[in-house]
Amino acid sequence: MRREAKLGLALLLTPLALWLSLLIFIPHIDLFLVSLRERVGVGKYELSFANYLTFFNEPLYLWTFMRTAVMSILATMLTLLIAFPVSYYIAKMVKGRMQAALFLLCLVPFWVSELVRTFGWMILLRETGIISNVLQYAGLASGPVEMLYNDAAIMVGLVYTSMLFMVVPLVTTLESLSDEVVEAGYDLGGNGVSVLREIIIPHAMPGIVSGCIVVFMLCLGNYLTPTMLGGKESLWFTELIYSQFIVRFNWELGAAFGFMLLILSSLIVWGMLRLTGQSLEKTMG
């Protein structure tokens, strides 16, 4: 390599190296080290697995962890099921201006903050809210109906918030599927179901995987939606992290929780990539 090129490479590498090392790697190593220490006296710490043991031995923590994971998976699947037909409609059933307009309409809600969207669902679902009033007006309910502060409300909020991140990759991959291939499937004697299973879904797989990964990550790491829409009983794992860090000031345990969340999300992302034979560069980049 010429000297000038080497200099250029070094100059361009510096910001990247600073960014990744100072803001990503070193902080995570620090977090890991903090999670491995136990407070034995004032300002005195020892290396131990005590925080992780607390996590595994306290049923509430483990239960919340599992619940968060299962509900995030469920929310991801629901989002996929709802988004797939819509994405297919936008990508294949409509053309030209209509297509662009529908796609843009899908994006609009996500230009506003998650807080506003959650606030909207609160107004809709609460006891004095719109849906409750409509039900009473229609005679379907005799008194105010409380639909907020339960797991179903969390689910609605999560699916709503995640929708964009499923629709965009799905529309992009489905658009590249040419009509002739689908026609050929029918010509060869396939019906709607077999064409969907043999042609459309395999073709859309990269989009499905990247959509699912992003949506799952967002659900797992979500704090706002479970806090605002969930009830006292419906704890989310991020709420535990927050309370250990900010309320109880027990950073050691909070760091261990943070690491568990990171491990869980990495495992599921990795598993999903392995299972479908995709790579991170292809699905994200």
Add this chain to the structure above:
Amino acid sequence: MIPSIPQPKVLTIGYAAYVTLFFVFLALPLIVVASFAFNDSQFPSLPWEGFTWNWFFGDERPMIGVFHERSILRAIGTSVFVAVGVSALSVAVGLSNAFLFNRYTFRGQGVLYVLMLLPLVIPGIVLGISILVASSRVANGLWDGFRWDVEALRPGLTLVILGQFSFITTIATLVIGARLQKFDRTLEEAALNLGAGKLTAIRTITLPYLAPAMIGAFVVAFLMSFENFNTTLMLVGSDAPLTIAMFDRLKEGSTPLLNAVSLLLMLGSSCLALVMIFFQKRGR
């Protein structure tokens, strides 16, 4: 099912109905939030008490409008400050990264690219606490060692900016990198043949070509920063950006003031989105 293959009418109508229902689902919360900004009542809920502009312009209790509510205005200012900082930083680093991955081949490039993508798959709250832990360790170390009190390393706006920058940069890199990939290198070579220096060629040919992507990345970064909640929540000090300020109010119970702020946010981000689409169209 595609339009060129005939399907039973029930199926097509059913399908269209489903898609319509989906868009109603998307629009409903936003419409509700926007319309209750004009409700002449203390609560953003039914019954409808009549139309009012007071939640925007009202200046006496109990209806103080957005434009007279100091704390909200200050929070908006804080958010804009943070968002501009984050966008400028991440577009700059993103541009450098895009050139690095597009123009050079070196050992470990593939690995580095994957590492560059990682911040997108780390939960925001974990990014927040890790930066919080690391910065307080450094701050404590500086205090114990040299009696230096570095305010910037304590929870506050500097950390909020760094925290948001840490993952928004990946997105800026992807947006700018995608356009750089489509660039025709021969244009740059032509400039070099005509006697331009390497940097001049990049400044006069490549950067103008990249401008739409850079503006796009800036707008996306701005919006993501403005909306960010998880990372910010862990790093925020006494100056709360808008999302945090609104969250605190919402926990105490909501008034249509929050609806008015939300409506302004919607209008603001739609305008930004339009700006971006305009520049993207021109770049094509």
